[in-house]
Amino acid sequence: MEKAYIEQISRMIGDWIPQAASIAVAVGDSYVYVKMGELDLRIREGDPVPAGSVAELTFQKGVRVEKLVENSPLGFPYYGIGYPVEYKGQSAALIVILPPNHLVTRKPQLGFLTGKLDDNWRPVKVEHVSHIESNQKKTWFYSEEEAFSTIYTLKELRYQLPDCFLVIHRSFIVNINYIEGIARDISSNYVLTMKDGSLLPVSQNYSAAIRERLGF
Missing domain, CATH: 3.30.450.20 (PAS domain)
Structure with missing residues (x-):
């Protein structure tokens, strides 16, 4: 040709x-x-x-x-x-x-997440969400040391969140503003310490992209 x-x-x-x-x-x-x-x-x-x-x-x-x-x-x-x-x-x-991220133009960016805590549903602004987790076929988001379940899947959320959210693992999305520190574990993989004390693993598949995004 x-x-x-x-x-x-x-x-x-x-x-x-x-x-x-x-x-x-x-x-x-x-x-x-x-x-x-x-x-x-x-x-x-x-x-x-x-x-x-x-x-x-x-x-x-x-x-x-x-x-x-x-x-x-x-x-x-x-x-x-x-x-x-x-x-x-x-x-x-x-x-x-x-x-x-060009898929964001197809769906409106989320300004809040509505989560279930006990028997009540509560809308939470996304800037108050520290991280999101997929666990036991449910999606959970964490805010002010409380865990809420949501109807969204991690796959649905990852392209509708603001730029301050970062995928670090197939089971975790974190809000960069809530990262307290970054270190390596005994296997030389990165682990994030969040401001609420949570320790979240970084998948090797995302390590290079995270280093580039965070500049270290």
Whole structure:
């Protein structure tokens, strides 16, 4: 595929996609064009199309595909949109990759969480929430040393919270403003000490992103 032709398409669609987006084109079973945005997906021209990817699903279904990839081997989630196209009689896929926080535009950002404490429901402003936990198939959030259950899942909450909230583990989201300290445990994994005394583990999958976000 002529690279100049693809770059022309890239410039055209650049008018309506965010600058943070990455663009890739796959023909047959490999990528022929890659333009990286905010996320480095480690895709290079000539790389094969991996199983289960947005590109493969686009080829299989032959229609526009949208998918949130949460369990990425890269250690961070991303959102992909695939468009089936044709080039010189060959099936091709145009893929737009976005950071997951762009999903926030699809749902309003939460200003409060309503939680259940004993037999009562109470709305709590999100800035008063220190951390959120998924445990025993329930979601709990903590405020002023009290634990509230909520109807939301951790997956639903992670893209509707303000920027001060940080995913540190598949079971924990923390409010950065409530972090008291960061240390390593005997396995050299990071552990966060929260202002209420809670000790929360940092998954290795999120360590690099957390270090970059917090600057240490």
